[in-house]
Amino acid sequence: MLINTFFLALREIRRNVLRSFLTILGIVIGVSAVIVMVTIGGGATAQVTEQIASLGSNLLMIRVGQHMGPGQTSAAPSFDLDDAQALFREIPAITAVAPSSSQKVTAVYGNANWSTAVTGIDNGFFTVRNWTVQAGRQFLDTELRSGKAVCVIGATVAKELFGQQNPLDSKMRLGNFSCQIIGLLEAKGQSTFGSDQDDLVLVPLRTFQRRISGNQDISLIQVSVAEGRSTDKAKSDIEYLLRERRHISGSENDNFQVRDLKEITKMLTGTTQILTTLLGAVAAVSLLVGGIGIMNIMLVSVTERTREIGIRLAIGALEREVLLQFLVEAVVLSSFGGLIGILLAVSASIGLTKMLNIPFIFNPGIMVIAFLFSAAVGVIFGFFPARKAARLDPIDALRHE
Secondary structure, three states, X not given: OHHHHHHHHHHHHHHOHHHHHHHHHHHHHHXXXXXXXXXXXXXXXXXXXXXXXXXXXXXXXXXXXXXXXXXXXXXXXXXXXXXXXXXXXXOOOEEEEEXXXXXXXXXXXXXXXXXXXXXXXXXXXXXXXOOOEEEEOOOOHHHHHHOOOEEEEOHHHHHHHHOOOOOOOOEEEEOOEEEEEEEEEOOOOEOOOOOXXXXXXXXXXXXXXXXXXXXXXXXXXXXXXXXXXXXXHHHHHHHXXXXXXXXXXXXXXXXXEEEEHHHHHHHHHHHHHHHHHHHHHHHHHHHHHHHHXXXXXHHHHHXXXXXXXXXXXXXXXXXXXXXXXXXXXXXXXXXXXXXXXXXXXXXXXHHHHHHHOOOXXXXXXXXXXXXXXXXXXXHHHHHHHHHHHHOOOXXXXXXXX
């Protein structure tokens, strides 16, 4: 009986193809919008997580001063190399430490010049930040100790100054001194915060302190926590040790800040997930609009087929059979809308993720939910017209013109 009812519903839909398509258009748009929004949101969340992970594994960043607001940090004494060495020596959970200082400098090669960030580091930087030297090499211990004028450059600096030319072993000027390029970093692209990670020049920390900053100050210490060790515990130990070394009493606030990248990841992914949910909820309103359209057209259909309903009831059809016929018709209409919406959404999601340069993540769960929701819309909004058809008086229905 149910199969026969299904084929009757298909026959009625085929009889008015254009009207049926216009009826399900709201369902198609609603399902497509929900899936596209959720897919783009999922891709954005994955991209944020991947980009933050590229900064380093189990990374803690220790900066001077306390954050006071957008772009503002309280003044405080800088770190020194002894602070970094004490962290590595006294906290067992730390596997690598990377003290560094940065300054904007104009890099010059031939007739080309480029304003970039020059950062003084030691080789712990490459470990902590998961950064690979694509061509050339890292700094030698002798170069780090002596403060030799050598450097490793990022992909953006190489492109702006050298174009297609191989930069290795060339010399470029940084401010008032020249350095030899011994390595080229692997490209990482833009960070989650919008900055170009490849726009940098790395020099030995002693070289930076002697040739650029003119002091022994260290503005940033990055540490990598061992796998399986608690970053919260490591963070607490770092704060305790630095408070002791910087002579901060129990009642005083820290004059430094320790940031865990996992906290930043959680905050940013939480924000993108909330935005995705809100956009998905707004898009779902289209499904309700589509449901109202189905109810409207089914009421019209009941009016048009009143004599047919009267004949069926007169020859012995039960009310529940008439109810089922119109209910199945509404569900078939909305289900077709759901299927078309899913196909349209997948195509649109692939195109939009490529355009926005975010990963396309296929999410079968949201597609199943969207389809079931579209079918449920057919049941909910098709029930009233179906009940109206089932309750028609056979005699009045046969007299209907």
